[in-house]
Structure formats: C-alpha cells, structure tokens
Amino acid sequence: MENEIKISAKGVQVFYADKHAIKNVDVEIQDKTVTAFIGPSGCGKSTFLRSLNRMNDTINTCRVEGEILLDGQNIYNPEVDPVQLRAKVGMVFQKPNPFPKSIYDNVAYGPRIHGLSQSKTELDEIVEMALRRGALWEEVKDRLSEPGTGLSGGQQQRLCIARAIATQPEVLLMDEPCSALDPIATAQIEELINDLKENFCVVIVTHSMQQAARVSNKTAFFHLGDLVEYGDTEELFIKPIDPRTESYISGKIG
Amino acid sequence: MAEKHIMSAFDEDIEKIQSTLMKMGGLVEKSLFDAASALVKSDIELASKVREHDQVIDSLEEEVNIQTVRLIALRSPAATDLRYALSFIKVASNLERIGDYGKNMAKRSLVMEPSLITEQGSNSLRRMTKDVISMMNNALDAYVRKDVELAEAVIIQDKDIDLHYNALFREFLTFMMEDPKNITTCMHLHFIAKNIERVGDYVTSIAEQAIYVATGEYPSEERPKVDTTSLTKVDSESAS
Numbered sequence: 459m460e461n462e463i464k465i466s467a468k469g470v471q472v473f474y475a476d477k478h479a480i481k482n483v484d485v486e487i488q489d490k491t492v493t494a495f496i497g498p499s500g501c502g503k504s505t506f507l508r509s510l511n512r513m514n515d516t517i518n519t520c521r522v523e524g525e526i527l528l529d530g531q532n533i534y535n536p537e538v539d540p541v542q543l544r545a546k547v548g549m550v551f552q553k554p555n556p557f558p559k560s561i562y563d564n565v566a567y568g569p570r571i572h573g574l575s576q577s578k579t580e581l582d583e584i585v586e587m588a589l590r591r592g593a594l595w596e597e598v599k600d601r602l603s604e605p606g607t608g609l610s611g612g613q614q615q616r617l618c619i620a621r622a623i624a625t626q627p628e629v630l631l632m633d634e635p636c637s638a639l640d641p642i643a644t645a646q647i648e649e650l651i652n653d654l655k656e657n658f659c660v661v662i663v664t665h666s667m668q669q670a671a672r673v674s675n676k677t678a679f680f681h682l683g684d685l686v687e688y689g690d691t692e693e694l695f696i697k698p699i700d701p702r703t704e705s706y707i708s709g710k711i712g
Numbered sequence: 713m714a715e716k717h718i719m720s721a722f723d724e725d726i727e728k729i730q731s732t733l734m735k736m737g738g739l740v741e742k743s744l745f746d747a748a749s750a751l752v753k754s755d756i757e758l759a760s761k762v763r764e765h766d767q768v769i770d771s772l773e774e775e776v777n778i779q780t781v782r783l784i785a786l787r788s789p790a791a792t793d794l795r796y797a798l799s800f801i802k803v804a805s806n807l808e809r810i811g812d813y814g815k816n817m818a819k820r821s822l823v824m825e826p827s828l829i830t831e832q833g834s835n836s837l838r839r840m841t842k843d844v845i846s847m848m849n850n851a852l853d854a855y856v857r858k859d860v861e862l863a864e865a866v867i868i869q870d871k872d873i874d875l876h877y878n879a880l881f882r883e884f885l886t887f888m889m890e891d892p893k894n895i896t897t898c899m900h901l902h903f904i905a906k907n908i909e910r911v912g913d914y915v916t917s918i919a920e921q922a923i924y925v926a927t928g929e930y931p932s933e934e935r936p937k938v939d940t941t942s943l944t945k946v947d948s949e950s951a952s
Contacts (some may be wrong), residue, residue: 551836623757632890667790668788671790688813695790695791695794696790696791696794696795696928697791697795697927697928697929698791703791704792705816706790707790707791708717708791708793709717709719709722709790710715710716710718711720
C-alpha cells in the first residue's frame with residue numbers, strides 16, 4: 459500500500475566541516491508508515507535522520523544542502539522556526555532521557571511550552587492521551603507524581619515516546635530507540651511503533667536488521683553516505699537489488 | 713559464495729548443508745544407475761543393494777532438514793542466504809523422492825520375467841535413466857554455482873524425457889494389445905518409465921530452485937509439458 463508522501467528529500471548533502479557525510483540523497487518518506495534506516499556505523503543514517511528535524515543545526519561545523527520538504531514546505535527555509543518544526547517532528551533517542559521531573563510533568567512539558575492547553579483539565583487529557591498512545595498509561599496512572607527517572611528502562615523509553623507524542627507531532631523520529639533495552643521491553647516498544655504508524659509518520663534508525671524487518675514497512679539502506687537502496691522491507695530482505703545491500707543484510711560487510 | 717560472511721561459522725554452516733546435499737545427489741545418482749543396471753542384467757544382488765541404499769538417502773534428507781532449521785534459528789539468514797535456506801529443504805525433498813523412484817525401479821526389476829520385450833524395454837529405460845541422471849547433475853551444478861543459464865537448459869531438457877516417455881508408453885500399449893500375456897511385464901515397464909519421467913520433473917524442480925536462489929524469482933514461463941499420455945485413449949475397435 460502506498461500512502462501519501464510526508465517527507466520528500468531532494469539532493470540532500472550533509473557535511474561536517476569537510477567530511478561529506480550524506481551524498482546527494484533523494485528519498486520520499488510516506489505518511490502513516492514505519493520507515494527504517496539501516497546501515498553500518500558511520501554510514502550517515504543517523505545524520506540523515508537528524509537532518510529531518512534540523513537537530514544538526516546545533517552542530518557548528520554541520521552544513522546541509524538540498525531540500526527537505528515536510529508536506530511540501532522546505533524545513534531549511536530561513537523562515538521556519540526550528541522549535542516549531544521540532545514540535546511537529548518529534549524525536550526519541552537511543553538512551554531514555556526523561557527529565558528529572560514527575561511522570562506527569564515529563565509529558566506535560568511540551569504542551570506547556572507550546573501553549574497547547576487552556577486549562578488544567580485539558581492538560582490532564584493531553585497527558586493521559588499521550589501516555590495511552592505511549593502504551594504506558596495503565597502502568598503509571600496511579601503514580602503520575604513520581605519521578606520519571608524511577609521507572610524501568612523500557613518504561614522510561616515509553617515515557618519519552620509519550621512525551622514526544624504530547625505535542626501532537628506528525629512525524630516521530632527514533633534513533634536506536636531499543637538499543638539500551640532488554641528483549642521484552644524491546645518487544646513492547648516494537649508493538650508500540652506498530653500502533654503509532656496508525657497516526658504518525660515514523661522513521662526509525664536501527665542497528666538491528668531483525669528489528670527493521672519486524673517493525674518497518676519501508677527500509678532504506680545507507681552505506682558510506684549514499685542511499686544505496688530504498689524499498690518495501692520484505693523485498694529488501696528477501697531479494698535486495700544492490701550487491702552492497704545483499705552483503706550488509708547477510709552479514710558480509712560491516 | 714563469492715563473498716564471505718564476517719562470521720565464518722555462518723559460511724561453514726551453509727557449506728556443510730550444501731555438501732550434505734551433494735552427497736545425497738551422488739547417492740541418488742548411484743541408486744538410479746544401479747537400479748537401471750539391475751533391471752537390464754536381472755541382477756538381484758544389485759537391486760537389493762539399491763533398496764538398502766535408500767535408507768541412507770532418507771537419513772541424509774533428515775540431516776539437511778535439521779541443519780537448515782538450525783541455520784534459520786541461529787543465523788537469521790537474509791537475502792540469498794534466506795533463499796538458500798528455503799531451497800535446501802526443497803532440494804533435499806526432491807532428491808529423496810528421486811531416490812524412492814530408484815528404489816521402486818530396483819524392486820520391479822526383481823519380478824520381471826525374462827523375455828524379448830523385457831530386454832528391449834529395459835535397455836530403453838536404461839537410456840532414459842542415463843539422460844535423466846545427466847540432467848540431474850546439471851541441475852545440481854546449476855544450483856551450487858547459481859548458474860541460471862544452465863538451470864534453464866535443464867528445464868528445457870525435461871522435454872526430451874517427456875517425449876521419450878510418450879514413445880515408450882505407446883510402445884508398451886502396442887505390446888499389450890498384441891498379446892495379453894505381455895500385460896504384466898509391460899505394466900511394470902510402464903510404471904518404471906513413468907517414474908523416470910517423474911524424476912525429470914523433480915530434477916526440473918531443483919533447476920527452478922537454482923533460479924530462485926540466484927534471482928529471487930521463480931521462472932515465469934510455464935514449463936514445457938509434452939507428456940500427453942493422460943489424453944491418450946485406446947480405440948476400442950483397433951484393440952479388438
């Protein structure tokens with residue numbers, strides 16, 4: 459099934475000082491779909507992910523060329539406010555990083571700074587909705603005032619996902635969201651990712667090819683800054699077209 | 713495999729299964745060859761050896777299945793490796809079936825009455841067996857080397873086996889119509905011919921696996937089908 463195009467990258471190049479990290483990447487990422495970026499360390503997959511919500515802006519030497527269109531609008535246009543952009547394009551990181559605040563305040567933080575609620579009741583609703591979508595509500599509803607850092611690793615990661623969802627983003631970027639978690643917590647996050655694609659455009663960077671195979675609909679394979687192959691996940695894992703993809707997914711190059 | 717896996721044990725696992733399959737192929741070839749010889753020479757001892765042999769082939773098939781399940785469970789194969797893993801089980805099953813037909817030929821050779829028809833028929837069947845053996849060797853070569861061209865040639869070769877079977881079918885039918893005393897012999901000869909024709913189909917299936925492993929797709933063209941005997945009927949007037 460082909461969904462609408464949410465993000466369209468055209469001729470994207472990323473440089474760190476004189477290192478050419480992403481070379482002329484064109485890709486169209488579909489809405490309500492899980493897209494996985496895979497590739498060996500240093501292939502540029504995280505760099506490319508981070509360029510989708512301008513996280514690279516925080517690195518002085520980093521330069522992005524080309525166009526990244528979100529719903530047809532270039533996010534690198536000088537008029538675009540990166541803070542507003544990141545409310546629309548949420549991000550979850552490798553290590554769960556809850557704020558040293560209560561579970562409630564972790565989730566309420568985004569809606570508060572973006573002024574998304576008019577009243578306490580409305581904020582309560584947003585927090586509950588986000589925690590439900592983050593598949594954490596049942597586990598924490600009776601202890602919302604406890605610190606988020608007191609949760610288990612898997613719960614913390616789901617809290618971070620709930621926090622990202624609370625600002626009602628359209629895109630969720632996940633950079634190795636399960637690499638610090640045990641297999642059960644990983645399975646819970648994967649189940650959650652599968653649910654999230656009903657409402658969001660999800661892009662996930664993962665080192666685990668099995669994870670990419672399990673959760674994604676589309677897979678993009680990066681190698682040495684090139685987007686080597688992009689297509690339906692099952693096609694890519696059963697009969698990849700490019701020999702570099704074949705070598706990587708069958709464990710022949712690192 | 714031109715390129716090696718980073719984890720060399722993965723390569724070793726795959727090579728081990730391939731070599732078990734090749735061993736199976738060798739035994740199956742011997743089984744067919746010996747069965748055909750036993751038929752021609754009425755060699756009872758050789759025929760019973762073929763039947764014992766078949767148990768070894770069966771246990772090798774089981775070994776391939778066990779090794780493949782292990783490969784899938786422990787190595788999570790992808791792409792060509794995954795296609796190989798699936799094909800290992802199919803090719804082993806094809807070879808095991810071919811071995812069964814060899815066994816069946818050997819079994820029938822024990823009950824054939826010596827006659828001119830038996831002699832002529834047996835010689836024809838041995839020629840047919842030799843053709844199907846050479847086809848099988850090509851199919852296995854194509855499989856291991858991922859040689860699509862050779863595999864396609866094997867699939868076309870199957871047409872000749874079918875034609876050979878058609879010719880024998882008519883011949884045996886004629887003998888039976890000439891004299892009902894020929895029926896027992898000709899029924900046995902016909903079953904053997906039909907079995908060799910089926911061997912050709914299993915060999916074709918191995919060639920198709922070769923193409924699947926190499927390309928990720930099964931050959932799209934429909935196989936040439938020239939066995940028309942299922943449509944043949946005996947005209948009651950000419951039979952009387």
